[in-house]
Amino acid sequence: FGTGDLSALLPGHCPTGRTNTRIKGWMGRADQTTKIRGMFVHPGQVAEILRRFPHGLLVMSGSGGMSWEGVRRSTCVVYSLDENGHIAGLPAKISLEALHDGLERSDHVSGELNIEGMAVYGDALVLAQRGNSIDDEGRPAKNLLIHLDLGEVLESIYTDLSVGMLELRDVEVYDLGHLPLEHDGATHEVKLDFTDVDTITDDPHGRLAFTAAGEGPDGSPVKNMIAGSAVGVVSADGELLSTIPLADRSIKLEGIDARYNPTLGSIDLLLVSDADDPEVPAPLFAARLLP
Numbered sequence: 001f002g003t004g005d006l007s008a009l010l011p012g013h014c015p016t017g018r019t020n021t022r023i024k025g026w027m028g029r030a031d032q033t034t035k036i037r038g039m040f041v042h043p044g045q046v047a048e049i050l051r052r053f054p055h056g057l058l059v060m061s062g063s064g065g066m067s068w069e070g071v072r073r074s075t076c077v078v079y080s081l082d083e084n085g086h087i088a089g090l091p092a093k094i095s096l097e098a099l100h101d102g103l104e105r106s107d108h109v110s111g112e113l114n115i116e117g118m119a120v121y122g123d124a125l126v127l128a129q130r131g132n133s134i135d136d137e138g139r140p141a142k143n144l145l146i147h148l149d150l151g152e153v154l155e156s157i158y159t160d161l162s163v164g165m166l167e168l169r170d171v172e173v174y175d176l177g178h179l180p181l182e183h184d185g186a187t188h189e190v191k192l193d194f195t196d197v198d199t200i201t202d203d204p205h206g207r208l209a210f211t212a213a214g215e216g217p218d219g220s221p222v223k224n225m226i227a228g229s230a231v232g233v234v235s236a237d238g239e240l241l242s243t244i245p246l247a248d249r250s251i252k253l254e255g256i257d258a259r260y261n262p263t264l265g266s267i268d269l270l271l272v273s274d275a276d277d278p279e280v281p282a283p284l285f286a287a288r289l290l291p
Contacts, residue, residue: 099166143176194210
């Protein structure tokens with residue numbers, strides 16, 4: 001059948017003596033379709049998304065976790081942006097309830113659903129599932145990076161004002177390590193869990209950056225106590241390249257903006273902390289990851 005792939009016939013005889021027609025192998029495409037992370041993307045798909053959202057969107061999303069009142073945090077608010085990156089027009093209220101319900105029922109998510117980060121990565125939307133809970137068998141939940149098709153997400157937002165359960169293009173599990181926490185004369189190893197993720201802007205290597213925090217889980221002697229935070233980097237292939245703890249263990253990082261610095265070859269970070277107390281201002285930090 002016609003695939004649209006280009007190749008060419010090889011002249012001469014095969015040295016093995018086989019007489020079948022030989023081809024050189026894949027030599028490109030007969031159209032403008034390209035393959036990104038295993039998925040075919042057509043120029044028309046990209047053009048349609050750009051037409052609808054020419055200057056981008058600002059998305060504020062609930063984590064999908066349950067509130068103290070037993071209500072799932074599945075409301076998402078979307079603003080269109082103008083050519084200067086400013087909010088343009090009124091917000092649209094989007095429901096993520098079906099998506100969140102589907103994710104929590106999937107075989108990938110263990111423990112409670114808690115989407116703490118979201119980043120546009122090429123033609124994918126990456127969700128960072130924070131594994132700071134316990135599953136049904138008493139084991140620590142998994143930290144995940146979940147890849148959704150960005151075009152499908154935007155199409156759902158534009159046409160339905162809701163995002164249902166979509167096919168998961170990729171799901172990666174990450175062990176981010178532990179941080180020690182001294183309490184009542186004992187040392188407790190507290191697991192690091194995702195708190196945010198960001199595509200590194202202008203990075204020639206196509207990497208992701210993330211923040212993580214070590215917070216004592218329910219049922220432990222150090223419940224809700226902070227063991228510290230870390231920043232880290234994930235490669236374009238999904239490999240965990242680094243996890244770097246902060247020296248000040250009192251800081252709980254919950255947000256990140258990452259940009260590649262071509263002069264130094266570094267990754268420049270803007271970081272947001274959270275004191276988990278409305279009476280305490282949350283400090284903002286700048287950091288640099290050197291090569």
